[in-house]
Amino acid sequence: MTVIAVTGPYLVQQAINALSLGSTYALLALGLAMLFSIMGLINFAHGELLVIGGYAMWALLEHGVPWPAVIPLTLLAPALAAIAMERIAFRPLRGASLVTLLIASFAVSLLLQTVFQIFAGTDKGIELPSWVDDVVDIGPYTISVLKIVMTGVTLLTLLLLTLFLKRTLLGIAMRAAAEDFEVTRLMGVRANAVVIAAFFLSGLLAGLASLFYFTQSGSVGPFDGTEPVVKAFIAVVIGGLGSLTGAVVGGFALGITEVVFDAALPAGAQPFGTAFALLVVIAILLLRPQGLVGRPVGLT
Amino acid sequence: MIRPWRYWAVESAAGSALVAGGLALVFLYGVLWAGGTTRHTVLFSKDTIVYFFIDVVLVVGLQIFSGNSGILSFGHTAFIGTAAYAASLLTIDTVLKPYVSPGLPHYLETHSVGLLPATLLAVGLVGVLALATGLVVLRLDGASAVIAILSLLLIANVVFGAWTSVTRGAGGLYGMPESTTIGWAFGAAVLAVLVARVFKDSRTGLQLQGSREDAFSAAAVGVHVRAARLRAWLLSAMVSGAGGALFALKLGAITPSTFYLQETFTIVVMLVIGGMTTVSGAVAGVAVVTFVREVLKPYESRSLDLGVMHVDRLTNLTNLALVALILAVLFFRREGLVGRRELDESLRRLRRAPGQSPHALSGRRRKRAP
Numbered sequence: 192m193t194v195i196a197v198t199g200p201y202l203v204q205q206a207i208n209a210l211s212l213g214s215t216y217a218l219l220a221l222g223l224a225m226l227f228s229i230m231g232l233i234n235f236a237h238g239e240l241l242v243i244g245g246y247a248m249w250a251l252l253e254h255g256v257p258w259p260a261v262i263p264l265t266l267l268a269p270a271l272a273a274i275a276m277e278r279i280a281f282r283p284l285r286g287a288s289l290v291t292l293l294i295a296s297f298a299v300s301l302l303l304q305t306v307f308q309i310f311a312g313t314d315k316g317i318e319l320p321s322w323v324d325d326v327v328d329i330g331p332y333t334i335s336v337l338k339i340v341m342t343g344v345t346l347l348t349l350l351l352l353t354l355f356l357k358r359t360l361l362g363i364a365m366r367a368a369a370e371d372f373e374v375t376r377l378m379g380v381r382a383n384a385v386v387i388a389a390f391f392l393s394g395l396l397a398g399l400a401s402l403f404y405f406t407q408s409g410s411v412g413p414f415d416g417t418e419p420v421v422k423a424f425i426a427v428v429i430g431g432l433g434s435l436t437g438a439v440v441g442g443f444a445l446g447i448t449e450v451v452f453d454a455a456l457p458a459g460a461q462p463f464g465t466a467f468a469l470l471v472v473i474a475i476l477l478l479r480p481q482g483l484v485g486r487p488v489g490l491t
Numbered sequence: 492m493i494r495p496w497r498y499w500a501v502e503s504a505a506g507s508a509l510v511a512g513g514l515a516l517v518f519l520y521g522v523l524w525a526g527g528t529t530r531h532t533v534l535f536s537k538d539t540i541v542y543f544f545i546d547v548v549l550v551v552g553l554q555i556f557s558g559n560s561g562i563l564s565f566g567h568t569a570f571i572g573t574a575a576y577a578a579s580l581l582t583i584d585t586v587l588k589p590y591v592s593p594g595l596p597h598y599l600e601t602h603s604v605g606l607l608p609a610t611l612l613a614v615g616l617v618g619v620l621a622l623a624t625g626l627v628v629l630r631l632d633g634a635s636a637v638i639a640i641l642s643l644l645l646i647a648n649v650v651f652g653a654w655t656s657v658t659r660g661a662g663g664l665y666g667m668p669e670s671t672t673i674g675w676a677f678g679a680a681v682l683a684v685l686v687a688r689v690f691k692d693s694r695t696g697l698q699l700q701g702s703r704e705d706a707f708s709a710a711a712v713g714v715h716v717r718a719a720r721l722r723a724w725l726l727s728a729m730v731s732g733a734g735g736a737l738f739a740l741k742l743g744a745i746t747p748s749t750f751y752l753q754e755t756f757t758i759v760v761m762l763v764i765g766g767m768t769t770v771s772g773a774v775a776g777v778a779v780v781t782f783v784r785e786v787l788k789p790y791e792s793r794s795l796d797l798g799v800m801h802v803d804r805l806t807n808l809t810n811l812a813l814v815a816l817i818l819a820v821l822f823f824r825r826e827g828l829v830g831r832r833e834l835d836e837s838l839r840r841l842r843r844a845p846g847q848s849p850h851a852l853s854g855r856r857r858k859r860a861p
Binding site for chain 1: 561562563627628632633634635637638641642645646649650654655752756759760763810813814818822825
């Protein structure tokens with residue numbers, strides 16, 4: 192990047208890029224953190240929920256369903272899939288160790304990828320409405336409308352989620368379960384209600400992320416979920432495992448780190464951007480093993 | 492029952508004779524029957540047997556760290572891949588090298604070595620990398636450690652794909668001599684089994700297993716958990732690296748995607764199905780998965796008519812079987828097929844006089860506690 196490029200409009204442009212990328216990571220990370228804090232599950236199959244959202248979007252648009260209907264259905268499909276996933280794969284393993292749950296979710300992830308591969312085959316193009324490419328001029332800045340909408344919707348979602356977790360009975364039960372599941376059950380909260388709600392919400396958040404992710408990529412394939420979900424894992428860890436606020440902070444931190452490396456690296460080193468970002472992440476963990484927001488726990 | 496502690500290595504090595512014997516039978520089968528092209532029907536080809544031995548090295552390599560420490564590593568494929576790339580770059584014919592990998596330093600570009608030196612150098616390189624990464628990621632614990640280790644795999648994958656002047660990027664390396672013979676693979680597999688078993692029964696190995704069951708209690712009785720984990724990490728990465736080098740020199744061509752999540756999953760499945768706490772389990776897992784894979788392979792190209800829809804090819808049918816297998820193991824036999832005892836230990840137990848408590852620790856083990 193040349194010096195000329197680092198001017199006002201460029202900076203604002205990159206800031207929006209960082210925020211919109213961070214939004215996607217934050218939404219995914221939040222879903223992951225929710226499941227982890229409540230049932231100790233590192234859910235590899237979260238990425239496949241994202242892809243299910245993508246396929247739902249593709250299938251609905253193929254059949255000429257109008258966008259106002261596509262959006263809620265795209266949100267709902269991964270949420271229902273998440274509930275099914277819990278019932279079939281994770282309920283028999285409730286209370287199992289971290290490693291067992293991890294392997295199970297890895298297996299579910301691979302199962303879904305294979306099923307996508309068999310039934311959907313190659314990448315499917317998603318037909319996007321023209322407003323996706325719209326830009327808006329604010330003073331000297333030209334900014335993509337979609338990215339502003341993404342950031343805005345994410346912030347709104349976070350606000351609604353916070354209200355849900357703080358003000359409703361189920362939300363409070365979920366936060367309590369994240370602290371101590373056993374004691375929460377002793378207070379008369381049904382374990383299944385909390386777990387199902389957590390899976391539903393995490394699927395819903397994945398659905399929102401898939402709306403953002405696939406309107407930007409423009410196509411959906413069987414393995415598209417892997418990279419974002421692994422990034423989201425990393426976001427969760429940077430923020431601090433088990434902390435929902437941490438997941439959001441980590442998501443945005445990762446988004447910003449990636450955009451900064453993308454912009455700051457010389458052209459020859461550009462392909463290594465992700466590697467550098469991950470090294471920064473590991474360095475953060477070296478200084479704060481408990482994450483940016485988390486509390487120190489553990490042995491080593 | 493008290494025996495001198497210094498014999499543990501001999502005893503452990505003798506204990507793994509059962510597994511090594513099994514491997515030797517497979518080796519004999521491979522040499523005598525699978526090799527003969529004139530045989531009418533051969534269930535397993537010689538290649539399958541070579542890959543089986545290589546997989547044994549890879550899975551046993553992972554067992555050394557994950558089985559003893561209880562921290563499942565999704566990062567070992569990074570070491571496998573690094574060793575594979577290193578061994579490839581060391582063995583590609585010098586005539587071909589400037590075209591395949593123009594970015595190599597001059598000395599490397601003009602010199603190539605054979606299988607054994609290439610493997611040893613690759614293992615050395617992996618050792619250095621394992622030390623550097625281990626010092627960092629093993630500071631973490633539990634789920635954070637799992638994810639930090641996973642990010643090593645991501646970093647490696649980015650480097651394999653992006654360092655185009657040396658690795659040829661997504662196109663991958665080719666032109667390695669396919670020099671991993673069944674003999675080398677068998678030798679490496681037996682050596683890996685011995686190393687893993689002796690490590691498992693060593694002081695560090697026992698300390699690590701203690702920390703796997705309860706890290707806080709282990710630390711409370713004086714185990715330096717992080718140091719024990721680091722030693723296992725180092726040894727484990729190097730064994731995996733040896734497997735990776737042999738793997739590349741069997742394949743003859745590698746790409747970054749050879750060493751990514753699919754390979755990671757296969758190795759993890761093999762380890763978990765057999766039972767990750769034992770070396771016998773690791774080997775048994777490789778055997779089961781290899782068998783299932785070979786039996787299902789012919790069906791992968793078949794088509795399927797479901798009435799509602801038609802499927803042209805059952806791509807990755809093997810994956811579906813592996814998923815089913817692993818979920819079954821997780822649901823019904825969480826410790827894996829072999830369980831928590833090595834095969835020879837179970838055998839000894841069977842021969843013991845009835846009435847003796849099956850839960851008593853053996854004298855051997857009690858003596859060896861630090």
